[in-house]
Amino acid sequence: MTGPLFPQGGPNMGQPAPRYEGRAKVTGEARYPSDVRLPRTAHACLHLSRIGRGTIRGFDLTAARAVHGVIDILTHETVGDAIRQTPAIYQGGYTSDSLLPLGSAEIAHWGQPIAMVVAETYEAAREAAQRIVVTTAPHPSPAVDINAPGAETRALEPMMVQAGDFDAAYAAGPIRIDARYTTPAQHQNPMELFATQCVWEGDRLTVHEPSQYVNSVKFGLAEQLGVPADNIRVISTHVGGAFGAKGFLTQRTALVAIAARRLGRPVKLVATREQGFTVSGYRAETRQHVQLAATRDGRLTALRHEGWELTSRADTVAMGGASMTTRLYACPNILGRVNTVAADRSTPGFMRAPGEVPYGFALETALDELADRLGMDPVELRRVNDTQTEPVGGLPYTSRSLMRCFDVAAATFGWSGRSPRPGSMREGDWLIGWGCASAYYPAQAGNSAARVRLTADGTAHVASAGHELGQGMTTMMAQVAAEELGVPLERVTVSLGDSDLPPAVVNGGSAGTASVASAIMIACDAIRARLGVPRDAPYAALRAAVAASGLAFVEELGEARAHGRSPESLPDMYRGRALPLGGVELPDRVQFAMGAQFVELRIHRWTREIRVRRAVGAFAAGRIINPRTSHSQLLGGMIWGIGSALHEHTDIDQRNAAYTNANLADYLVPVHADISEIQAILVSEEDRLVNQAGVKGVGEIGVVGVAAAISNAVFHATGRRLRDLPIKLEHLL
Amino acid sequence: MRSFQYSRPSSLTAAAGEMGGLLAQDPDAPAAYLAGGTTLLDLMKLDVARPERVIDLSALRGELGHVHPGATELRLGAFARMAEVAAHPGVIADYPVIAQSLALAASAQLRNMASLGGNVLQRTRCSYFRDPSWAACNKRTPGSGCAALGGVNRAHAVLGTSEHCIATYPGDFAQALLALDATLVLAGPQGSRTLPFGSLHQLPAATPHRETTLLPGELITEFVIPARAWTRRSLYLKVRDRESYEFAVASAAVALDLDGDVVREARIALGGVATIPWRAHGAEDALRGLTLTETLAWTAAENAFAAARPQTHNAFKIDLGQAALMRALLQAASLEIRP
Incomplete structure (x- = not known):
């Protein structure tokens, strides 16, 4: 890689400030939730079901109890009704799935928690958990995946998207593409494991847990335990990666909470x-069907995208990516459908760009197939179908810079040097493939609040229950307050990740920065108004105004309401219900960040290893508050995209739906040697409509489209069109 | 991980004596030697290995950690670290397949810890072996069956399998040793002996739990690799699902002695595709005395896999293994060897 590691700022971009908590992290001072040391902590270890769907006949806990240091073993027989059944987020509740923790003898899926040991040490807890003997009656033929005979398919009518007359237009289409695609089950595997510590002080509970949404844990736990929410505090100061896996309340938290209550001591x-x-x-596996019709000059006349997504029996969960892939390109006749396929598996959830990665793979590969059929450059195909008006409802994009991204990325990549014929670019024994695809992600925001305090000594403090997942939330919060008030950045401190702070949106859907920055801006406006200090007043004037006020400090709460949310919805954020809204869900407009992905890969002519040699992505996402942390997010996304196309795949045993590669040795992600030259370019874009902060968010868009760019490059290298992910060497032998 | 007793004897004699004492009391004593720990600790955490006594051999590095590349043979102490051998200029120059097989294995962290002796004795990566919640594993529990036969078996073997076990031998270094006709020096309660490396690993047949011909309590102390006409024209080709830190899907250790384009002698061992380090004698025979062409390399590669038996998900390994061998042979033939 040449040039600076990160952009140095530019139009509508802030300063590339170093991470606020960077030093604490690299020196080991940063305390993640499992690092918090509580006196007299007892240690818990889960025992998960080793059968698929079935029934527990009984436990033999003799050997487990005999392990020195074991204190307590929780099973459905001992938990009783200590935990209440509450609705999952998909039903308007807080939990990530509908299974009641240790709720009954019924086992819904392999890997379900069925017991938890508490012991004096972690080692004793783990040894005892391994020694639990369970007698079970397995279901004779559990439905293990999306193709299993016993899995139930259900069409989700509310997710249907329709414009014009697809059937007629497709039938009349001069050029047609009809292709089916599949994507595999994948797991986020954030570096930091799923940890929970609970400590009771009287009837007050404190939870230390890595979370993308401390308030879903707080309010969900209050419902589950029948405890007033005011008595629960959830702290999540640092999170070691989340990627959707730490978004909502999982079964483990209530178990640790009741174990701590039973023992009268902290449990970890x-x-x-x-x-x-x-x-x-x-990320659940999908099947997809795409049909395209186009004129000979490449204009889309019909587009159909239907998806089938695996879900659990307990929860109907769908990422519904067709609602977006049908709104990206100009086309008069559109049909989008989503179906769920319920099997005997755990409930899927959100994994970085949950709908966009699988559905984007299918649509952007289909477009490449169309470009090939037309003999048209794939970049030009996107240009011909570019639009500033969303094709289904005719709504305007708040801003859309797709082709600027393509042009910047193509020029940087050197796309004009491409020899279009498949298999025509070679270097020795290596076949070279170039491919590209669009990236897109809905710009979303959720209701959020932030408190800003300006003190007489000229320091400022920003507080909001946003989350530092490693993405740079802390730095961003300090930067926005510094910029809005005119206080030097080094004089701003930040508190976050604590349910006692003003509530923020769930840090998902790339909505965190847009939402919290807007709230901080409102608070800062209020402070300046109260002090009578105009915008852009010098720092000395600001300090003088605080001194003149006679107050020790001036403090204001900013509450930002997301576009599309009603004023009546604002109090919901104080009940753990601040969810992102945007993209195609708004009545008056659509909001998307856009990007373009280009990939060069090489494939050995005999042994068929596929190696990405370089990747260039260009992204336009409105205002970029910190180019350094944004660039890092985008790079991480692009690397994950390479993994999603070539490496990541959860293996499922067909007998009981066991995951046979559930570890980081066998679940492959790219290593350093897989990533050579990679460039993420921030394309300047200004969007005054999207939200107060003008931010679209970059948390997820970097991963979108990479898999399609890779599959398109594989086609270019070999002439083989591969429609099933991950693409592995055996598919090319 | 279960509790265990730990000792750290100060010499080879003391270690063998300690193990011998335990075995004299109980021939099936649940005792294990600990070298670099990269296999044993892993399996103990997974509750697969359950030794009650662990004899730590790390003190033996002083007497058995040598790397001696000589004109007639390469002598490697069993406690030399993988990384030391892989980086040794004499090994890289004169025994390239040895250095490459070590450099391409595992990760830098593991290569810095793992010993050579432990490396060749590493256990299979079969998911069903490594997860004791699968009752059926003839390696773990003789007579219990093989869960991998009806399971996810893309990574499993196509050569040397039996109806009792299809687990792949996962290592890389062993193929290099096999191709170069290495000899092992062993020590144990019954004294020292030598063993051709090719006699170390046992086919699973009906007894997959018996993986080697080591006697109870015996350990590897040294590897002796003879320098022959083909040693310097040798290489290790490893095909895997990512560029580093990953086991082979298929690999080939090859060594050639050429007279112009004519093969005077060939040595071939295959990895990633077989239940044990796999010497391809038939492929060597197919090459000997003939001009090495792409066609001949294919013929040899087909020969190497003639007896292959695919499972549900790994039939591709036959094609891939052949391609890897062919590529390795042509690459070895094209090496420029300094006089």
Whole structure:
């Protein structure tokens, strides 16, 4: 890689400030939730079901209890009704799935928690958990995946998208593409494991848990335990990666809370890497069907995208990516449909760009197939179908810079040097493939609040229950307050990740920065108004105004309401219900960040290893508050995209739906050697409509489209069109 | 992980004596030697290995950690670290397949810890072996069956399998040793002996739990690799699902002695595709005395996999293994060897 590691700022971009908590992290001072030391902590270890769907006949806990240091073993027989059945987020509740923790003898899926040991040490808890003997009656033929005979398909009518007359237009289409695609089950595997510590002081509970939404944990736990929410505090100061897996309340938290209450001492659980595969959600496998019709000059006349997504029996969960892939390109006749396929598996959840990664793979590969059929450059195909008006409802985009991204990325990549014929670019024994695809992600925001305090000594403090997942939330919060008030950045401090702070949106859907920055701006406006200090007043004037006020400090709460949310919805954020809204869900407009992905890969002519040699992405996402942390997010996304196309795949045993590669040795992600030259370019874009902050968010868009760019490059290298992910060498032998 | 007793004897004699004492009391004593720990600790955490006594051999590095590349043979102490051998200029120059097989294995962290002796004795990566919640594993529990036969078996073997076990031998270094006709020096309660490396690993047949011909309590102390006419024209080709830190899907250790384009002698061992380090004698025979062409390399590669038996998900390994061998042979033939 040449040039600076990150952009140095530009139009509508802030300063590339270093991470606020960077030093604490690299020196080990940063305390993640499992690092918090509480006196007299007892250690918990889960025991997960080793059968698929079935029934527990009984436990033999003799050997487990005999392990020195074991204190308590929780099973459905001992938990009783200590935990209440509450609705999952998909029914307007808080939990990530509908299974009641240790709720009954019924086992819904392999990997379901069926017991939890509490012991004096982690080692004793783990040894005892391994020694639990369970007698079970397995279901004779559990439905293990999306193709299993016993899985139930259900069409989700509310997710249907329709414009014009698809059938007629497709039938009349001069050029047609009809192709089916599949994407595999994948797991986020954030580096930090799923940990929970609970400590009771009287009737007050404190939870230390890595979370993307401390208030879903707080309010969900209050419902589950029948405890007033005011008595629960959830702290999540640092999160070691989340990617959707730490978004909502999982079964483990209530178990740790009741174990701590039973023992009258703190209890700590750190689920193992393997347990993490079913302790939280994951990206479910999909099947997809895309049909395109186009004129000979490449104009789309019909577009159909239908998806089937695996879900659990307990929860109907769908990422519904067709609602977006049908709104990206000009086309008069559109049909989008989504179906769920319920099987005997754990409930899927959100994984970085949950709908966009699988559906984007299918649509952007289909477009490449169309470009090939037309003999047209794939970049030009996107240009011909570019639009500033969303094709289904005719709504305007708040801003859309797709082709600017393509042009910047194509020029940087050197796309004009491409020899279009498949198999025509070679270097020695290596076939070279170039491919590209669009990236897109809905710009979303949720209701959020932030408190800003300006003190007489000229320092400022920003507080909001947003989350530092490693993405740079802390730095961003400090930067926005510094910029809005005119206080030097080094004089701003930040508190976040604590349910006692003003509530913020769930840090998902790339909505965190847009939402919290807007709230901080409102608070800062209020402070300046109260002090009578105009915008852009010098720092000295600001300090003088605080001094003149006679107050020790001036403090204001900013509450930002997301576009599309009603004023009546604002109090919901104080009840743990601040969810992102945007993209195609608004009545008056659509909001998207856009990007373009280009990939060069090489494939050995005999042994068929596929190696990405370079990747260039260009992204326009409105205002960029911190180019350094944004660039890092985009790079991480692009690397994950390479993994999603070539490496990541959760293996499912067909007998019981066991995940047979539930560890980081066998669940492959790219290593350093897989990533050579990679460039993420921030394309300047200004969007005054999207939200107060003008921010669209960059948390997820970097991963979108990479898989299609890779599959398109594989086609270019070999002439083989591969429609099933991951693409592995055996598919090319 | 279950509780265990731990000792750290100060010499080879003391270690063998300690193990011998335990075995004299109970021939099936649940005792294990600990070298670099990269296999044993892993399996103990997974509750697969359950030794009650662990004899730590790390003190033996002083007497058995040598790397001696000589004109007639390469002598490697069993406690030399993988990384030390892989980086040794004499090994890289004169025994390239040895250095490459080690450099391409595992990760830098593991290569810095793992010993050579432990490396060749590493256990299979079969998911069903490594997860004791699968009752059926003839390696773990003789007579219990093989869960991998009806399971996810893309990574499993196509050569040397039996109806009792299809687990792949996962290592890389062993193929290099096999191709170069290495000899092992062993020590144990019954004294020292030598063993051709090719006699170390046992086919699973009906007894997959018996993986080697080591006697109870015996351990590897040294590897002796003879320098022959083909040693310097040798290489290790490893095909895998990512560029580093990953086991082979298929690999080939090859060594050639050429007279112009004519093969005077060939040595071939295959990895990633077989239940044990796999010497391809038939492929060697197919090459000997003939001009090495792309066609001949294919013929040899087909020969190497003539007896292959695919499972549900790994039939591709036959094609891939052939392609890897062919590529390795042509690449070895094209090496420029300094006089």
